[in-house]
Amino acid sequence: MTMSMQEKIDKLVRSEIRALTAYHVPPANDLIKLDAMENPWSWSAELRTAWLDALQSVEINRYPDPSARQLHASMRAAMAVPASAAVILGNGSDELIQMIIQTLASPGRVVMAPDPTFVMYRQIATVANMGYVAVPLQTDFSLDEAAMLAALEEQQPAVIFLSYPNNPTANLFDAGSLRKIVSRADGLVVIDEAYAPFTDASLMPDIGDYDNLLVLRTVSKMGLAGLRLGLLAGPAAWLEQIDKTRLPYNISVLNQVTGRFALAHADILAAQAREIRAQRAALISGLQGLPSLTVFPSEANFILFRTPRGQATALFEGLKTAGILIKNLDAPGGPLQDCLRVTVGLPEENAVFLAALRELLQAD
Ligand SMILES: *Cc1c(COP(=O)(O)O)cnc(C)c1O
Numbered sequence: 001m002t003m004s005m006q007e008k009i010d011k012l013v014r015s016e017i018r019a020l021t022a023y024h025v026p027p028a029n030d031l032i033k034l035d036a037m038e039n040p041w042s043w044s045a046e047l048r049t050a051w052l053d054a055l056q057s058v059e060i061n062r063y064p065d066p067s068a069r070q071l072h073a074s075m076r077a078a079m080a081v082p083a084s085a086a087v088i089l090g091n092g093s094d095e096l097i098q099m100i101i102q103t104l105a106s107p108g109r110v111v112m113a114p115d116p117t118f119v120m121y122r123q124i125a126t127v128a129n130m131g132y133v134a135v136p137l138q139t140d141f142s143l144d145e146a147a148m149l150a151a152l153e154e155q156q157p158a159v160i161f162l163s164y165p166n167n168p169t170a171n172l173f174d175a176g177s178l179r180k181i182v183s184r185a186d187g188l189v190v191i192d193e194a195y196a197p198f199t200d201a202s203l204m205p206d207i208g209d210y211d212n213l214l215v216l217r218t219v220s221k222m223g224l225a226g227l228r229l230g231l232l233a234g235p236a237a238w239l240e241q242i243d244k245t246r247l248p249y250n251i252s253v254l255n256q257v258t259g260r261f262a263l264a265h266a267d268i269l270a271a272q273a274r275e276i277r278a279q280r281a282a283l284i285s286g287l288q289g290l291p292s293l294t295v296f297p298s299e300a301n302f303i304l305f306r307t308p309r310g311q312a313t314a315l316f317e318g319l320k321t322a323g324i325l326i327k328n329l330d331a332p333g334g335p336l337q338d339c340l341r342v343t344v345g346l347p348e349e350n351a352v353f354l355a356a357l358r359e360l361l362q363a364d
Helices: 005-012 015-019 045-055 069-078 093-104 120-127 145-155 175-184 204-209 220-224 236-245 253-264 266-288 312-321 347-363
Strands: 086-090 110-115 131-136 159-163 188-192 213-218 230-234 302-306 339-343
Touching: 015 120, 045 253, 069 086, 069 253, 086 093, 086 236, 093 120, 093 159, 093 188, 093 213, 093 230, 093 236, 110 120, 110 145, 120 131, 131 145, 145 175, 159 175, 175 188, 204 213, 204 230, 213 220, 220 253, 220 266, 230 236, 253 266, 266 302, 266 347, 312 339, 312 347
Parallel strands: 110 131, 110 159, 159 188, 188 213
Antiparallel strands: 086 230, 213 230, 302 339
């Protein structure tokens, strides 16, 4: 008896995995790319030359330093990690989310997060065979503290993920609510600060105050999305356990040298973040000046807005035809119905986007 390949797949691959769709990123081709929260500035020729010089010293035939000590020091300084906190580096913060979940995964245990939020929490929990509890945000996308606390009591999640600011809604949750959740939870609470460069808010200084608070950072949104480098900070006893799930040499020699080089020029990235914050304010007022849009507040490098009922997909497609790629979040009946998300780009890209959107809204 031989099974067909499809029968073998159906028999061996868990149904939850078969039901997933792989993380999909549409090709940007020659479009103006305002869909993925990237920093729009690339490096100067001078900086590139200095970087390539730094790479000359890489011994590509050798395994990297398994604990990436020098890069640890650069990352701790760049992210202002309290001296008392321990740190793990990941191949992007996505890998750290995966390591946290793998450390806690066990049948019947659940991961909890508000909804809508970053899709990888659910995706990674599902792959790890864990349950996932999504607690709806309020209609203005603020955290429903009472609902979170009730769900926490009832579900006893092994870990709660809170994106701060939240992707894809761009707002900050109330810090008092976050601290209340951390103190009530028996499980871990991970504050995911991927958008830290674009806000003054952070729970990084709170790490020493709780025994279950972890803070996640990444260099991706600050201008190094191509590098794949994230940082997890928290109590040493927790990180010692989580570090056991890390594959050896997860940070390549190229990443270690490039990360150190880039963070030695952190002033350039910080200046770009300040410029992105200024452009964000301009883009928000530009969007507010267009007819019939609802623009949500942003503490990140992207802006969520709601279009008139039923028009989001047509506007998204119209922008694409005009050469601009943003993100369509519209899902009929869901909390993001009629919503689009635009990443803050170069001043001229933002202007082209606003002009095209104005034209599409007027043509309607
Ligand atoms: C983009 C993003 C990440 C992923 O960051 P990488 O370091 O690029 O893996 C994590 N969390 C949130 C909330 C994000 O928006």
